[in-house]
Amino acid sequence: MKSKNPIIFVMGVSGSGKSTIGKLLAEELNLSFYDGDDYHPEANVKKMADGHPLDDDDRQGWLERLNLLAIEKSEDGAIIACSALKNKYRTILQNGIEEKLNFVYLQGTFEEIMGRLALRKNHFMPPELLHSQFNTLEVPEDAITVSIMHTPEKIVSKIIKAL
Numbered sequence: 001m002k003s004k005n006p007i008i009f010v011m012g013v014s015g016s017g018k019s020t021i022g023k024l025l026a027e028e029l030n031l032s033f034y035d036g037d038d039y040h041p042e043a044n045v046k047k048m049a050d051g052h053p054l055d056d057d058d059r060q061g062w063l064e065r066l067n068l069l070a071i072e073k074s075e076d077g078a079i080i081a082c083s084a085l086k087n088k089y090r091t092i093l094q095n096g097i098e099e100k101l102n103f104v105y106l107q108g109t110f111e112e113i114m115g116r117l118a119l120r121k122n123h124f125m126p127p128e129l130l131h132s133q134f135n136t137l138e139v140p141e142d143a144i145t146v147s148i149m150h151t152p153e154k155i156v157s158k159i160i161k162a163l
């Protein structure tokens, strides 16, 4: 691992496993975990729950909050789950941080992820929004990319090896 206390963003579309993998990775690395979903304003959560995808304007303030969180945690390190779908969103997350952030991209196909969303219970995000998540996604070129089709433990060990 390059840095002792890294800031690691676990990114990908809804249902790719950001919360599941992020929490486990945080345990393994003894770092705190923050779920980007908890930083959305209420209006964003309501919009998604009502079946409407967020747009760039909706995401702006949310990404700025997560950027501030990353700055605040730059000494201690942290694992942050955030969809970070577009290149320009990832640029917002990096603002004002000298050291390059680590992005881990959880890669899965529409069918693989839809299969999991269909089974997931008690979550505000409707599976119908997965199409727009994929349409918005700009696959990162310089992220640690791991297939979601392994056990969470295996995914985490692959990430740790790649860091």
Ligand SMILES: Nc1ncnc2c1ncn2[C@@H]1O[C@H](COP(=O)(O)OP(=O)(O)OP(=O)(O)O)[C@@H](O)[C@H]1O
Pocket: 012, 013, 014, 015, 016, 017, 018, 019, 020, 021, 037, 081, 083, 116, 117, 119, 120, 121, 125, 148, 149, 150, 151, 152, 155
């Ligand atoms: N590697 C895995 N193998 C099997 N099931 C998994 C794996 N990773 C996650 N899951 C399951 O897939 C579903 C989606 O995972 P999770 O909620 O962590 O995704 P997410 O990216 O955080 O979603 P969202 O962005 O919508 O909050 C959950 O039901 C979770 O238990």
Ligand SMILES: O=C(O)[C@H](O)[C@@H](O)[C@H](O)[C@H](O)CO
Pocket: 013, 014, 015, 036, 037, 054, 059, 082, 083, 084, 085, 125
């Ligand atoms: O950028 C986005 O569209 C949002 O962040 C979504 O990805 C949700 O927060 C999350 O995935 C739902 O659980």
